[in-house]
Amino acid sequence: SGDSASELQEWRPVIYRKCTDTLWLxxxxxxxxxxxxxxGYAVMAGAAERLVLGYDSFGNICGRKNAPxxxxxxxxxDMTNKKYVFFLNSCNLEKQSLKISSLSLCVxxxxxxxxxxxxxxxxxxxxxxxxxxxxxxxxxxxxxxxxAAQLCPALPVPPSKxxxxxxxxxxxxxxxxxKYASVLISMVNEMDVFHRILSGIxxxxxxxxxxxxxxxAFSLILVLAFRFIxxxxxxxxxxxxxxxxxxxxxxxxxxxYDYRNDPSTELETEKExxxxxxxYAIFSTIVTVVLLSxxxxxxxxxxxxxxxxxxxxxxxGRIPFLxxxxxxxxxxxxxxxxxxxxxxxxxxxxGTAQSTSGGQVEYRALPGICYMAWYHFVGLIWxxxxxxxxxxxxxAGAVVTCYFNRNKNSPPPxxxxxxxxxxxxxxxxxxxxGSFLITILRIPRIVLLYLYNVLKQKKNAKCLFKCCxxxxxxxxxxxxxxxxxxxxxxxxxxxxxxxxxxxxxxxLARNSAQLASISCFGDFLLFxxxxxxxxxxxxxxxxxxxxxxxLQAWVVPLLLVGFFAYLMSHSFLSVFEVTxxxxxxxxxxxxxxxxxxAEKPYFVDQELLTFVSQSDKLTEGQKHRSTRPFHDxxxxxxxxxxx
Numbered sequence: 231s232g233d234s235a236s237e238l239q240e241w242r243p244v245i246y247r248k249c250t251d252t253l254w255l256x257x258x259x260x261x262x263x264x265x266x267x268x269x270g271y272a273v274m275a276g277a278a279e280r281l282v283l284g285y286d287s288f289g290n291i292c293g294r295k296n297a298p299x300x301x302x303x304x305x306x307x308d309m310t311n312k313k314y315v316f317f318l319n320s321c322n323l324e325k326q327s328l329k330i331s332s333l334s335l336c337v338x339x340x341x342x343x344x345x346x347x348x349x350x351x352x353x354x355x356x357x358x359x360x361x362x363x364x365x366x367x368x369x370x371x372x373x374x375x376x377x378a379a380q381l382c383p384a385l386p387v388p389p390s391k392x393x394x395x396x397x398x399x400x401x402x403x404x405x406x407x408x409k410y411a412s413v414l415i416s417m418v419n420e421m422d423v424f425h426r427i428l429s430g431i432x433x434x435x436x437x438x439x440x441x442x443x444x445x446x447a448f449s450l451i452l453v454l455a456f457r458f459i460x461x462x463x464x465x466x467x468x469x470x471x472x473x474x475x476x477x478x479x480x481x482x483x484x485x486x487y488d489y490r491n492d493p494s495t496e497l498e499t500e501k502e503x504x505x506x507x508x509x510y511a512i513f514s515t516i517v518t519v520v521l522l523s524x525x526x527x528x529x530x531x532x533x534x535x536x537x538x539x540x541x542x543x544x545x546x547g548r549i550p551f552l553x554x555x556x557x558x559x560x561x562x563x564x565x566x567x568x569x570x571x572x573x574x575x576x577x578x579x580x581g582t583a584q585s586t587s588g589g590q591v592e593y594r595a596l597p598g599i600c601y602m603a604w605y606h607f608v609g610l611i612w613x614x615x616x617x618x619x620x621x622x623x624x625x626a627g628a629v630v631t632c633y634f635n636r637n638k639n640s641p642p643p644x645x646x647x648x649x650x651x652x653x654x655x656x657x658x659x660x661x662x663x664g665s666f667l668i669t670i671l672r673i674p675r676i677v678l679l680y681l682y683n684v685l686k687q688k689k690n691a692k693c694l695f696k697c698c699x700x701x702x703x704x705x706x707x708x709x710x711x712x713x714x715x716x717x718x719x720x721x722x723x724x725x726x727x728x729x730x731x732x733x734x735x736x737x738l739a740r741n742s743a744q745l746a747s748i749s750c751f752g753d754f755l756l757f758x759x760x761x762x763x764x765x766x767x768x769x770x771x772x773x774x775x776x777x778x779x780x781l782q783a784w785v786v787p788l789l790l791v792g793f794f795a796y797l798m799s800h801s802f803l804s805v806f807e808v809t810x811x812x813x814x815x816x817x818x819x820x821x822x823x824x825x826x827x828a829e830k831p832y833f834v835d836q837e838l839l840t841f842v843s844q845s846d847k848l849t850e851g852q853k854h855r856s857t858r859p860f861h862d863x864x865x866x867x868x869x870x871x872x873x
């Protein structure tokens with residue numbers, strides 16, 4: 231027994247610490263130096279305004295002043311009052327090497343009525359100040375110049391209106407509109423993944439932002455609900471989740487049926503919408519069936535789950551600032567995402583303007599842009615995971631500080647600030663290493679998804695990619711679970727990531743049955759909360775995107791909405807998840823290192839000890855231990871907050 235005791239890890243909440251995983255922090259700083267280089271390059275070489283505002287065939291960006299391009303006499307014009315892109319042959323657009331063959335101009339307004347002759351073009355220009363012919367053709371020459379037919383739009387000019395997302399003059403004539411939209415969408419379909427993501431972000435930017443705010447509101451409501459949880463609230467949440475799952479699945483199937491039987495469904499985008507709606511409907515139905523089955527099986531554990539959240543809520547009540555932790559995490563993530571998207575847009579438009587033989591301008595992509603884009607994408611994953619890891623370490627550190635405190639009625643002052651100071655002074659490298667491991671597992675999933683789209687026609691390849699994708703998903707889930715316990719162990723012992731992971735793995739291996747059984751029901755309820763946020767946010771997205779059927783594909787904007795909704799709900803509800811996991815790990819350590827005697831009293835309070843005893847999941851060795859509560863005046867090792 232002495233040998234086995236010596237093998238036990240000496241768990242000690244330490245006051246004096248040293249920096250952990252310093253080399254990893256240095257590596258992360260070097261990685262961000264690379265990101266800063268890409269940012270500077272994108273700002274200098276890119277022109278995100280060209281993608282957002284649109285540009286004409288002569289290199290002028292609509293809605294702003296422009297610099298001249300050598301060899302293009304019609305470039306360098308002031309287009310401040312000309313904000314809309316107008317194609318001279320909008321009814322017969324043709325695609326040539328991912329470019330539209332028709333000349334395009336910047337105009338101040340789109341023709342609202344059909345123009346049948348050159349006289350109509352001249353009258354429209356005089357009355358509206360919008361010139362639809364080539365810039366160097368004087369308005370008085372519209373009807374006199376023999377080459378006016380080649381320098382002006384093809385007649386008749388169909389009525390059009392400005393498309394608010396891309397500032398294009400979209401023809402309203404059904405036949406012209408169909409050809410116009412088909413060419414634009416076919417160009418998007420032939421772009422690489424990088425440019426399709428850009429198009430998706432821009433196409434649904436307003437809707438995605440609005441739905442992200444909606445997801446934020448749902449997440450805040452759920453945080454308050456879990457803080458003051460009661461049995462009735464749990465029943466209401468489960469009822470809403472069931473309703474949301476059934477409703478979203480029903481709406482998806484209804485929209486699929488509506489699209490499929492719509493006789494006007496001829497455009498490529500509408501056909502894509504039908505295909506993706508079918509995929510979403512099938513996926514939603516499967517998720518609904520699985521979750522409803524789990525809810526039915528676990529329905530008898532509701533009282534147990536409510537009691538668990540009351541204990542977690544009691545801990546959060548001692549550290550009320552934990553509830554604000556996800557808010558600053560969310561704000562930091564939003565600032566980073568805005569920065570990332572801005573750099574991505576600039577990087578996607580980085581190219582050199584070169585004049586052609588006809589005086590027109592083409593933008594040619596600079597070499598190495600694709601590699602920079604992938605580097606930038608890795609930065610998105612790694613940095614986002616690092617920010618979330620910092621949140622987990624701060625929460626775990628605050629919970630550890632309060633748990634290893636003898637006087638529960640007098641918690642340590644400022645545990646959250648203390649935990650933040652410990653993180654920034656000593657353990658940023660540990661958060662970097664843990665987030666890097668998640669990134670390493672996430673990148674192969676992205677690559678597999680890309681290869682799956684490339685090789686989706688081959689059935690054997692599809693099956694193999696799906697299996698590999700699921701394997702990486704499972705590995706990532708397991709790694710996240712162990713990362714969280716490694717962060718908690720670092721908060722206690724002040725050890726580096728690998729040592730903390732090994733120590734946490736040992737303690738979890740000896741107490742896996744009880745810890746898993748106690749926390750799984752709470753985790754399942756939190757997962758239902760995340761499903762609630764995603765369901766109702768995606769439903770809002772379905773309704774919003776359904777009003778823009780013609781020029782929007784559902785896949786990218788709707789996936790962005792679901793991703794942001796899940797990330798927000800996870801960020802906010804993770805307070806309860808991390809608090810519960812850290813609390814139970816501290817409890818397991820308490821049971822391992824103390825025996826409840828006067829020499830080694832427990833740190834645990836009586837309510838948590840009674841709750842664990844009632845769960846009937848303790849190991850045989852723990853059943854024989856004393857369960858008497860601690861006394862406030864007993865002495866023992868405590869974790870004092872850093873001030």
